[in-house]
Amino acid sequence: MKTIRKRTALLILAALTAAGILYFAHELNWAPARQNPPPAQSGAPQPEPATPEAPPGDPDPENPDPPGQPESGTLEAQPVMVSEHFARDEYRCDCAGSCDGFPAEPQPELVSRVEALRQAVGAPIIITSGVRCEKRNEEVGGVAWSFHKRGAAADLYSPGVPVGTLAALAKDCGLNILPYYSSGYVHVEI
Template sequence: MKSVHKGIFILLIAMVVIVTSGVFFKSFQTGSEASVPQPSPPAPQQERAPETSVPEPEPPLPPEPEPPPDGAVIDHPLPEDPILTNGPWASAHFLMDEYACDCAGYCDGWPAAMDPELLEKVETLRCYFDQPIIITSGVRCERRNAEVGGIPNSWHLSGHAADLYCPGVPYDEVARAARELGLGVIEYPDQQFDHVEIWSQKV
């Protein structure tokens, strides 16, 4: 009887050892797998939108200049009045040099003498407005006359004409006053100046 009990006891011990060994082995296997880092599945790639180049906006074109309306005035700085420089005076407010040819040295500045009557009337015009009048062109040599687009028989060539403006005074008012003084006048609205001449000298 004792030997039977002993056999059963040994059999139970063997079964416990087997079961315990199996459980231990199984847990060891699971722990090993858990400790090995598993590769994470790749993140789904997002499709990139095709890059489109945005064209640079073109700079706006500057507005085209409009022709000045009648009654407009030239806004230029005024010279000293009278202009204090050396040289002979054409009249009380004008130096002779103001009427000289402004070419680039093609002549000595005086291809012809200025008409005294013209000088007198321009001085009277200056006194009428009681403010400076600017001479932009007096006598011209033929080469200078061609450069500025003057007509072939321009009276500038013989000293019988001058181009001028009065700062702050509309060109048409200057033209009206010049006509009242007996001067011939051609108005240049786009450039805001007047051409004055002595008609009596025409042949």
């Protein structure tokens, strides 16, 4: 039953991750640049555009906000990054409100080694469980001495990277590992 729940959770997480990537790609205008059609070859002179295009890098006088930035006067929460590739919230306890999300802070040594793992893999790493409160640790069947409760462990995977490969790279980065081959993730701790 736990395996089914974990697989379901991983599938949901993968779907949400894909949806998030598509959303942010849309928000950041990651669409291919449009090319203007070539001018007609009729030989007749072509009229000049009514207003010349601004050179690249010049601000648009009608829209002072750069693309991908919130409009002036609006607030958009920026994630608090704990390393180059990981936001603090990626380590947040995923209980249903039993705690404020951080009964302990992610340990700096764990964060730096997981970042080193991310760089070694060369691909995104998804943290499925970071810091845990006591209640969440009991819900998932964690041991009483779980390193998750101290912010010293994380469960993670990298889409398309075999568990054994990820575990070996994690070990090379100085992390203690416990690979869960059937569930598709690696438990890492310091």
